[in-house]
Amino acid sequence: xxxxxxxxxxxRRQQSNEEVRLxxxxxxxxxxxxxxxxxxxxxxxxxxxxxxxxxxCIDDGASRVTVLPYFLNTGRHVAEDIPDxxxxxxxxxxxxINLTSHLGASEMMLDVLASVASE
Amino acid sequence: xxxxxxxxxxxRRQQSNEEVRLxxxxxxxxxxxxxxxxxxxxxxxxxxxxxxxxxxCIDDGASRVTVLPYFLNTGRHVAEDIPDxxxxxxxxxxxxINLTSHLGASEMMLDVLASVASE
Numbered sequence: 658x659x660x661x662x663x664x665x666x667x668x669r670r671q672q673s674n675e676e677v678r679l680x681x682x683x684x685x686x687x688x689x690x691x692x693x694x695x696x697x698x699x700x701x702x703x704x705x706x707x708x709x710x711x712x713x714c715i716d717d718g719a720s721r722v723t724v725l726p727y728f729l730n731t732g733r734h735v736a737e738d739i740p741d742x743x744x745x746x747x748x749x750x751x752x753x754i755n756l757t758s759h760l761g762a763s764e765m766m767l768d769v770l771a772s773v774a775s776e
Numbered sequence: 777x778x779x780x781x782x783x784x785x786x787x788r789r790q791q792s793n794e795e796v797r798l799x800x801x802x803x804x805x806x807x808x809x810x811x812x813x814x815x816x817x818x819x820x821x822x823x824x825x826x827x828x829x830x831x832x833c834i835d836d837g838a839s840r841v842t843v844l845p846y847f848l849n850t851g852r853h854v855a856e857d858i859p860d861x862x863x864x865x866x867x868x869x870x871x872x873i874n875l876t877s878h879l880g881a882s883e884m885m886l887d888v889l890a891s892v893a894s895e
Contacts, residue, residue: 661893673849680889688890725893729848730792757895765888770799771807772884774780774844776876
């Protein structure tokens with residue numbers, strides 16, 4: 658069973674973290690067929706942290722987890738920290754884990770920006 | 777003449793700031809008809825800062841500037857800091873300045889996430 662883990666940075670502001678969790682919930686209605694399991698995970702400052710989020714997916718029955726970094730820029734978090742955490746988790750897990758490119762890398766972002774600009 | 781100012785947080789990593797400037801350039805090819813003038817601006821840590829970015833738009837001939845916050849979450853920066861800076865600038869300017877909702881508020885973000893997830 659496929660799972661999706663939406664990974665955000667995490668914030669001291671609980672409202673920001675809650676927004677990410679709500680977004681994961683919205684994605685369930687949108688991508689429920691492709692990903693019957695969807696959770697949010699955080700790099701730091703909020704729970705579940707990425708390894709705990711991966712474990713939640715596995716506990717729910719996932720045999721494959723797709724990790725999607727909810728980040729705009731190609732920073733150290735995207736380039737190093739998240740891949741390192743995934744690699745470390747993989748060493749002790751038999752579940753297939755794939756990391757997508759980060760959100761900001763999508764060519765569709767130009768469509769969104771154009772749409773917001775013309776609001 | 778309409779201008780668009782794409783406002784990001786700004787980073788100590790010059791590569792991240794450069795990504796935002798490149799995105800503003802890409803938007804020019806995409807939204808050039810609606811916004812003949814497009815610049816990037818930063819809340820902190822990078823140049824031009826927001827007031828300088830607004831001034832660049834005006835120096836280029838803008839009579840109206842649309843400010844688009846390139847942020848994912850509804851944090852203090854989006855809710856308070858950016859509006860405050862815009863309001864302060866408006867006090868000394870006759871140019872019309874409009875602030876859009878932030879990028880993460882767009883319903884289209886679900887489409888982008890669904891697309892990246894299914895890469």
